[in-house]
Amino acid sequence: MTEKSTIRVFIADDHAIVREGLKQILAESPDIVVGGEAETGSDAMKLFRKSKCTVLLLDIALPDRSGIDVLKHIRKDHPDAAVLMLSMYREDQYAIRALKAGAAGYLNKQSAPRELVNAIRQVASGQKYVSAALAQELASTVGEDHVQAPHEQLSDREFQTLTMIASGKTVSDIARELSLSVKTISEYRARLLSKMKLKNSAELTHYAIKNQLVE
Template sequence: MIKVLIVDDHAIVRRGLKQILADIPDMEVFGEAASGDEALRFIRDQGWNIMLLDIAMPGKNVMELIKLAKHQSPHLPILILSMYPEDQYAIRMLRAGADGYLTKESAPEQLVEAIRKVAKGGKYISPAMTEKLIAELNPNQEIPLHNTLTDREFQVFCGICAGKSITDLAQQMTLSIKTISTYRTRLMKKMNMSKNAEIIHYAFKNDLLK
């Protein structure tokens, strides 16, 4: 039996996932968490075969949450289930330590396949994403500007897109205001931008916001 932990702040999403998995004989939802902190408490208290994790959780940034979860339970498979486009976020999540990435628009059959593969120790991305990665191996392929950012710079980028101030981000990421400002300066330079409005416009244009 694959013991599933669902981590999503929307009750209706958790209910829908439970309904999908209720008909699968080798899977059962043994726990639900509505925040990253709650998920970490679940991980400490229970043994899970897989965690389904939403990318946009209240509190901790998802990349930080992945790293903390892997620190607490190194062998816990994590499957990201998100409304954000796979081609924009999947690789960054995998680099952070996730084992698979699936959009919430995917068919239930894909979800079941992904859970089984990741729970057995494999990695999962969609066939379409696999083809895109192969295409990007071409040295002449242009790399999107946001993919040149480090994880910390990308966290600041996402925070700015969400309308958070430097002070808000410093509190959320438990870093100094000066450090956050440095990350902002670096990402602005890498992306050839000078204003927050340019970052937000870029995010909308590249389908990075929902």
């Protein structure tokens, strides 16, 4: 296998055990090599450039910032990079949002190792990767009878605020984690409540749990 044909992969996930598991899986493929790793979004954005990797495996839920934010940053600075989003969340809740933001593919962490390797090879070749289930979901969203769910109307930042509130975090917690002001997060909260026609955080949390937007 020549260096030119080897796929260099960067792994961004905050769980060390997940990163080690991914590296073990990829080590069995002679055409794939792990060229770097990070446990936070900030580190991923700084280290990806130095790694000279062409594929980024990016967890959608990082401790310091949204995987969607990191995705947009990486795509802006490295337009040729293929970003494959990884998540424990159901595909129909996050995948379409990730693909619209520039991801080359979306894969559930519970997928089989063979599917991961195939997905990496596919996005590395310049193609998009979607599972059969996601392909069906994408088809339904363009159908004439598709009714947009309330949370699908939210911006990426509003959606992120929704999931963080539903996970039990306060406005102050969210502001600190996202390096934004409490006033800004409060505005996001007010807007998303208005768009979704909900009265308070309790109703928001109930909605998120019912629609499996949080684990």
